[in-house]
Amino acid sequence: MKNPVAYQNKDIISKVFGESIRNKSFRAYGMDIPxxxxxxxxxxxxxxxxxxxxxxxxxxxxxxxxxVDYESTYSYADKIKYLNYVARTTKGMD
Incomplete structure (x- = not known):
């Protein structure tokens, strides 16, 4: 019997890939980022x-x-709150 391919094979490959690109960049993908x-x-x-x-x-x-959300002050925590609004709104639109 052949060794079965793990159901999570793509996840496993993604993790191995992630570990292999430490100290490298995404320039090969056309992305000019650090x-x-x-x-x-x-x-x-x-x-x-x-x-x-x-x-x-x-x-x-x-x-x-x-x-639209109104704030009397603006903080970093607001950015997180807004991202959560977007995520929950998007999830609710399914």
Missing amino acids: EIVEILPTNLPAVEANEMRLDNLFRLKDGTIVI
Whole structure:
């Protein structure tokens, strides 16, 4: 009997590939960005039980979605909040 191919074969190859390109760049792919200096963990565990409410959510005539949120101050944490709004809105549009 032949050795079966692991169901997660693409994930395994991606991890091996990631480890092999440390201190290299993506220039071979036409991307002129700095070299990779660190391979970061790819597991993104999340257990959340919170309700996020944004100020306004609109669908435009062309079908695009616009998120409007008003802030009296602006911080780095707001950027994370906005990314979560985009992710949850996109997920909810399935």
